[in-house]
Amino acid sequence: MRYATRLAVIAFLLSTLPSSAGQELREVVLRKSALKSGLIPAVETRVAVDAQMVTAGRLLFQSRSLSLDKQIACASCHVDRFGSADGLPNAFGTEASGQGLARMIGGGDIIPRNTLAFWGRGGKQFNIFFWDGKVDASSGTLHSQFAGKEPSDDALVVAVHLPPVEIGEMVMDSPANNALETESVSTAKQVYAILIERIRAMPELSGPLAQAAGKPVRALTFSDIAEAIASFIRENFAVRSTRFHDFVFNDGELSAQELAGGLLFYGKAGCSGCHNGPYFSDMDFHAIPFPQVGFGKNGFGVDYGRFNVTMDPDDRYKFRTPPLYNVTKTAPYSHSGSLYKLGDAIRAHVDPLALYDPGSMTDIERTEFYARLKTWSGEPINALHLAEDEVAALEAFLATLEYDSLLSTIETD
Numbered sequence: 373m374r375y376a377t378r379l380a381v382i383a384f385l386l387s388t389l390p391s392s393a394g395q396e397l398r399e400v401v402l403r404k405s406a407l408k409s410g411l412i413p414a415v416e417t418r419v420a421v422d423a424q425m426v427t428a429g430r431l432l433f434q435s436r437s438l439s440l441d442k443q444i445a446c447a448s449c450h451v452d453r454f455g456s457a458d459g460l461p462n463a464f465g466t467e468a469s470g471q472g473l474a475r476m477i478g479g480g481d482i483i484p485r486n487t488l489a490f491w492g493r494g495g496k497q498f499n500i501f502f503w504d505g506k507v508d509a510s511s512g513t514l515h516s517q518f519a520g521k522e523p524s525d526d527a528l529v530v531a532v533h534l535p536p537v538e539i540g541e542m543v544m545d546s547p548a549n550n551a552l553e554t555e556s557v558s559t560a561k562q563v564y565a566i567l568i569e570r571i572r573a574m575p576e577l578s579g580p581l582a583q584a585a586g587k588p589v590r591a592l593t594f595s596d597i598a599e600a601i602a603s604f605i606r607e608n609f610a611v612r613s614t615r616f617h618d619f620v621f622n623d624g625e626l627s628a629q630e631l632a633g634g635l636l637f638y639g640k641a642g643c644s645g646c647h648n649g650p651y652f653s654d655m656d657f658h659a660i661p662f663p664q665v666g667f668g669k670n671g672f673g674v675d676y677g678r679f680n681v682t683m684d685p686d687d688r689y690k691f692r693t694p695p696l697y698n699v700t701k702t703a704p705y706s707h708s709g710s711l712y713k714l715g716d717a718i719r720a721h722v723d724p725l726a727l728y729d730p731g732s733m734t735d736i737e738r739t740e741f742y743a744r745l746k747t748w749s750g751e752p753i754n755a756l757h758l759a760e761d762e763v764a765a766l767e768a769f770l771a772t773l774e775y776d777s778l779l780s781t782i783e784t785d
């Protein structure tokens with residue numbers, strides 16, 4: 373038997389022991405399983421950044437001047453109190469205002485995806501970005517919409533280039549912006565040219581950036597802006613030691629329920645088959661039949677996920693395994709933000725029918741659901757039984773992966 377399989381079997385057997393017995397053995401098995409699955413001390417995921425770049429990047433991240441129509445900042449959607457996401461199923465872009473529910477009630481342009489959080493982004497080996505991996509450096513070559521004309525060889529810096537040129541996200545879908553609607557590399561360049569000229573004329577933003585980049589204000593480019601924001605994300609949301617790290621690396625303690633959840637995670641429930649490595653993501657793409665809400669990236673309630681990038685039919689309905697740090701803070705869950713409860717997000721992996729009401733679905737929605745079940749049936753987690761107390765234990769375990777960001781952010785003009 374492979375070592376990992378053997379550990380899984382031992383973990384399963386131990387999870388059936390009465391709580392008083394085998395406590396120490398359970399702890400040993402959980403520590404070994406975590407190490408085997410690629411957990412490393414938080415500091416070892418860090419990529420060094422320049423402190424001045426971080427300061428300049430934070431100012432830019434907060435500024436609405438980074439959107440063509442001066443309506444929205446990165447910090448409008450990546451909000452502190454929602455764990456660097458926005459607390460909404462689908463994101464609200466231009467023509468929206470406020471935070472959380474207020475943002476949804478007020479209306480505005482809808483981005484048909486759930487806002488992703490930043491924990492660990494841009495750390496060592498974190499090199500695939502967005503739900504469908506549209507920026508991907510995992511093969512050693514960087515792939516993105518820039519199609520060979522990438523503005524940087526750093527995947528996070530390339531990812532940061534995208535929001536400011538996306539229609540509805542930071543560019544208003546208005547007659548005045550008609551010429552930009554193609555979202556091509558050349559229209560992107562037009563937007564970058566306008567933005568950098570604007571920022572150069574704002575000393576409160578360009579001063580710190582010029583100093584950090586070591587060049588005069590007039591020589592600043594949009595890539596300097598992206599570099600600074602990437603440095604800020606890298607530093608502010610870098611993985612910091614969690615209670616689980618403390619348990620694995622410093623003999624820290626977990627409650628009986630957290631321990632049981634951890635053993636399930638690495639054992640019977642098979643979560644670590646995909647949520648593994650330093651970020652609890654295999655940086656690969658899988659199909660889990662989460663309910664889909666909203667218009668969907670492909671329209672009419674459909675999101676083909678990874679297929680949109682690779683055009684490979686086998687990739688339909690697959691999404692990048694989300695990292696799990698601070699997942700307790702980033703509801704609602706999944707690529708379309710369809711589930712508010714963490715327990716339901718866990719259930720979606722094993723018992724999707726519990727979350728659907730087939731009677732209220734149209735025949736087309738049901739056909740779509742069957743197609744997603746078909747892709748899911750290739751995943752080992754398909755049709756596994758998890759009891760309610762097991763789901764609760766997994767939730768308790770996930771709460772041990774919490775940590776705080778370094779600095780806070782606000783939206784500014």
Ligand code: HEC
Pocket residue numbers: 433438444445446447448449450463464465466483485486487488489490493500501502503504531532535536540541542601
């Ligand atoms: C309208 C809300 C909105 C705004 C404004 C916004 N984002 Fe996002 N962000 C999102 C959504 C939604 C996603 C997920 C999109 C997807 O994967 O298709 C995302 C994803 C990301 C990711 C990928 C994270 C990952 O896990 O792969 C990065 C990086 C990012 N945003 C950075 C930024 C930066 C930098 C800005 C400002 C320049 C910004 N965002 C502005 C909503 C927003």
Ligand code: HEC
Pocket residue numbers: 637641642643644645646647657658659660662691692693694699702704705706707708714717718721751752753766
């Ligand atoms: C086959 C790979 C795979 C396995 C095994 C797996 N997951 Fe996932 N998980 C995913 C993918 C992919 C998504 C995102 C799917 C989507 O959005 O459509 C996800 C989403 C999640 C989410 C929501 C995260 C968010 O930010 O929206 C949580 C929580 C989660 N998984 C926990 C677990 C737990 C706990 C287990 C074990 C019971 C588990 N996963 C097993 C691949 C997997």
